[in-house]
Amino acid sequence: MATVIVGGALANKPLNGGEAWVRLTWLLGLRRLGFEVSFAEQIAADHCIDEGGWATDFETSVNRSFFDGVVREFGLEGSVCLACGDGRTAGMSYEDLLARADAADLLVNISGHITDPEVLRRPKRRLYVDLDPGFTQFWHTDATSKFRLGGHEHYVTVGTNIGANGCSIPTGGLAWRAVLPPVLLDEWSVERSPGTANRFTTVATWRCPYGAVEHDGRRYGLKHHEFRRFIELPSRATGTEFEAVLDIHPNDSKDIARLRANGWQLREPTTTVPGPRAFRRYIQDSPAEFSVAQGIYVDTNSGWFSDRTASYLAAGRPALVQDTGFTRSLPVGDGLVAFRGLDEAVAGVKRIASDYEHHSRAARAIAVEHLDSDLVLRELVDELEILG
Numbered sequence: 001m002a003t004v005i006v007g008g009a010l011a012n013k014p015l016n017g018g019e020a021w022v023r024l025t026w027l028l029g030l031r032r033l034g035f036e037v038s039f040a041e042q043i044a045a046d047h048c049i050d051e052g053g054w055a056t057d058f059e060t061s062v063n064r065s066f067f068d069g070v071v072r073e074f075g076l077e078g079s080v081c082l083a084c085g086d087g088r089t090a091g092m093s094y095e096d097l098l099a100r101a102d103a104a105d106l107l108v109n110i111s112g113h114i115t116d117p118e119v120l121r122r123p124k125r126r127l128y129v130d131l132d133p134g135f136t137q138f139w140h141t142d143a144t145s146k147f148r149l150g151g152h153e154h155y156v157t158v159g160t161n162i163g164a165n166g167c168s169i170p171t172g173g174l175a176w177r178a179v180l181p182p183v184l185l186d187e188w189s190v191e192r193s194p195g196t197a198n199r200f201t202t203v204a205t206w207r208c209p210y211g212a213v214e215h216d217g218r219r220y221g222l223k224h225h226e227f228r229r230f231i232e233l234p235s236r237a238t239g240t241e242f243e244a245v246l247d248i249h250p251n252d253s254k255d256i257a258r259l260r261a262n263g264w265q266l267r268e269p270t271t272t273v274p275g276p277r278a279f280r281r282y283i284q285d286s287p288a289e290f291s292v293a294q295g296i297y298v299d300t301n302s303g304w305f306s307d308r309t310a311s312y313l314a315a316g317r318p319a320l321v322q323d324t325g326f327t328r329s330l331p332v333g334d335g336l337v338a339f340r341g342l343d344e345a346v347a348g349v350k351r352i353a354s355d356y357e358h359h360s361r362a363a364r365a366i367a368v369e370h371l372d373s374d375l376v377l378r379e380l381v382d383e384l385e386i387l388g
Contacts, residue, residue, distance in 0.1 A: 001034065001035065001036050002035050002036070002105045002106070002387040003035065003036045003037075003038075003100070003103055003104050003105050003106075004030050004035045004036065004037045004038070004104060004105065004106045004107075004108060004387070005037070005038050005039070005040050005100060005101060005104045005106070005107045005108070005119075005123060006023065006026050006027045006030065006037060006038070006039050006040070006108045006110065007039075007040045007041065007107060007108065007109045007110060007113050007114035007119075008022070008023040008026070008039070008041060008109075008110035008111065008113050009023070009041060009110070009111065009113050010023050010039075010041055010066070010067055010070060010082075011041055011043050011063040011064060011066060011067035011082050011090075012041065012043055012047065012063065012113075014049075014061075014062045014063050014065075014066040014067075015051075015062065015066060015269070015270040015274040015275070016269070016273075016274075017273040017274060017275045017276045017277070017278050017279025017280075018203050018273060018279050018307075018308055018311075020070055020275065020276045020279070021276050021279060021280075021307070021311065022110070022131070022181075022307050023039070023110060024070070024074060024184075024276060025181075025182050025183060025184055025307070025373055026108055026110060026129070026182070026377075027039050027076075028074070028184055028187075028373075029182050029184060029373030029374070029376075029377045030108070030377055032184075032373065032374060033374065033377060033378055033381070035387065037079070038079045038080065038081070038092075038097075038100050038104075039076065039079065039080040039081070040080075040081050040083070040097055040100075040101075040114060040119060041067070041080075041081070041082045041083070041113065042082075042083045042084075042085070042113070042114065042115070042116055042119075043058075043063060043082060043083070043084055043085070044084075044085045045058055045084055045085050045086045046085075047063070048061035048063050048064070048084075049061060049062060049063065050062055058084045058086070058088055059088075064082070064090055066275075067080075067082050067090055068090060069275065070275065070276065071091065073275070073276065073277065074276075077091075078091075078092075079091075079092075080092065081093075081094070081096070081097040081100075083097065083116070097119065098118060098119065098122065101118075101119050101122035101123055102122045104122065104123035104124065105123065105124050105125065105386075105387055106123055106124065106125050106126070106127060106386055106387055107119075107120070107123040107125070107126045107127065108127050108129060109126060109127060109128050109129065109152065110129045110131065111129065111130070111131050111132065112128055112149070120151055121151075125153045125154065125386050126151060126152040126153055126154070127152060127153070127154045127155075127156065127384070127386065128149060128152040128154070128155045128156070129156055129157075129179075130155065130156065130157035130158065130159065130176070131158055131307075132210070133157050133158060133159025133162055133169060133297065133300075133302045133303075133304050134159065134169050134213065134220065134294075134296040134297060134300050134302055134304075135210055135213060135296065136149070136157070137159075137162065137169045137170050137171065137172050138169070138170070138213045138215045138220075139213075140172040140174075141170050141172045141215075142215070149172065149174060153386075154177070154384050154386060155174045155175065155176050155177065156176070156177045156178070156179045156380065157176050157177070157178060157179065158178075158179060158180065158181055158304055158305060158307075159176070159178070159297075159300075159302040159303055159304050160178040160179075160180065160302075160303030160304070160305065160325075160326060160328065160329045161178075161301055161302055161303030161325045161328060162176045162178070162302065162303070163175075163176050164303075164328075166301050166325070167300060167301050167302060167303065167325065168299075168300045168301065169300045169302055177380075177383070177384065178303070178329070179376060179380055180305060180310070180329060180330070180370060180371055180376055181305060181306070181307035181310045181371065181376075182310075182371060182372070182373035182376040182377055183307075183310040183311060183313075183314045183367055183371045183372065183373060184314075184373050185314055185367065185368065185372050185373070185374075187280070188280065188283075188284075188311055188314035188315045188367070189315075190315060190316035190360075190364050191284050191315070191316075193316065193356075193357060193360050194287040194356075195356065195357070196287065196353065196356050197240070197287045197288045197318065197349070197352045197353040197356045197359070198239075198240060198241060198287060198353075199240065199241040199242075199243060199286065199287050199288070200240065200241070200242050200243070200286075200287070200288050200289060200290035200320065200349065201242075201243045201244070201245070201282070201283075201286040201287075201288075201289060201290070202243075202244050202245070202289055202290055202291040202308070203244075203245040203269065203273055203279070203282070203308060204223065204227075204244060204245070204246055204247070204291065205223065205246075205247040205248075206223065206224050206227070206246055206247060206248035206249070206252060206255065207222065207223075207224055207248070207249070207252070208222040208223055208224075208294060210222075213296055220295055220296035220299055220300070221294075221295025221296065221298075221299065222294055222295055222296070223292060223293065223294045223295070224252075224255065225295045226292040226293060226294070226295050226298065226322065227292050228255070229292075229342065230292055230322075230342055230345055231258060231259060231262050231264070232262050232342065233262075233290070233342065233345055233346065233349075234262055234263030234264055235262050235263055236342065236346045237345075237346050237349040237350070240349055240353065241263075241265065242263060242264055242265065242290060243264070243265040243266075243267065243286075244259075244264055244265070244266055244267070245266075245267045245268070245269050245272045245273055245282065246259075246266050246267070246269070247269045248266070279311075280311070280315075283311055283312055283315050283317060284315050284317075286312070286317055287317065287318075287356070288312075288317055288318045288319065288320065288352055288356075288359075289308075289309060289312040289317060289318070289319040289320065289321065290320045290321070290345070290349075291306065291308070291309065291319075291320075291321050291322065292321075292322045293306070293321070293322045293324050297324040298322060298323070298324050301324065301325035302324050302325060303324060303325040303326050303328060303329060304324045304325075304326065305324070305326040305329070305330065306321065309321055309336075310367065310371045312363070313335065313336065313363040313364065313366050313367040313371065314364065314367040314371065315363075315364075316360045316361070316363050316364040317360065317363055318335050318336070318337070318352045318356070318359035318360060318362070318363045319335070319336050319337070319363065320337045320339065320345065320348040320349060320352060321336070321337075321338060321339075322338070322339060322340070323338035323339060323340050326338070329370075330366060330370055331366060331370075334358065334359060334362035335359050335360070335361070335362030335363035335364070335365065335366050336362075336363065336366055337351055337352060337359075
């Protein structure tokens, strides 16, 4: 049996159910294919916080408690390690982690999270999983940046157009393989349909933590720049509710006021979707999704597709999402509707509402045909010949 270590940020993103699903899907999805899989995460001691966001000790941090809770919830005891920079761990000891790494056929390094050279060098092969197309490649090719992609034999990205005509993201000399975000279909079984598309929802962060990127004299926008372009949608698509579980700082009070003035209902992420189960329940309780993308994903025609949208589709919830060029990889028009401008977004709302049950069935069908983790991950490991 081939052995795998999945490395990624779980404790580093506490009370974030959506981000937890991304890491869990790779871990559980590879297990479903018959591989022996462990999970590894590293966290700096000075990144540990309490629920109020204040610095605290690793043992009492919300990071540690969130990590432990997810581990228990999914029965992962004995196969995980959260390594603090000062030598303390949750789960396996650091020595046990190194032993697992020595025996590993593959490290799946999500967003390059594992940087510890002792862990990174030991597996037979290393796979870098890029979730932030554009950011990753522009940083890598920027001579003034310290960020570099290296130490991996294989590179995959959810920017499905990278390396293809019409996408302005540089490859940086690396052979990027496109991968759609996998989803665990049996974890997102279709529950009772709401019947009508009377409410569109999303889960999002208003300001990207990375900041804007400049390349060849062009400055690429972020999600809040795109959201502002479509802020009038609720007032244009009358008779439909729009709700965002939005991580937005109180200092963005002008944007908050404008969102509410235009009919957006806002909810707090840490109380609405604080864990994987709550995140899933919120999506299953939502008739449909509306969401924009990072400006950089749109402007580069990256082909980025959201793991969150994959979850909506798997739950049989139609998705109305901003086009990043993913239409080259996925069928659109039924269940998944893409838009570029405000008028197209308004038309998309009407299209989904006109035959909601049809779009609900089509949404699930897209997930089954294109996003099933059994298919996506098996095709990946077979094509790259990285596991037996």
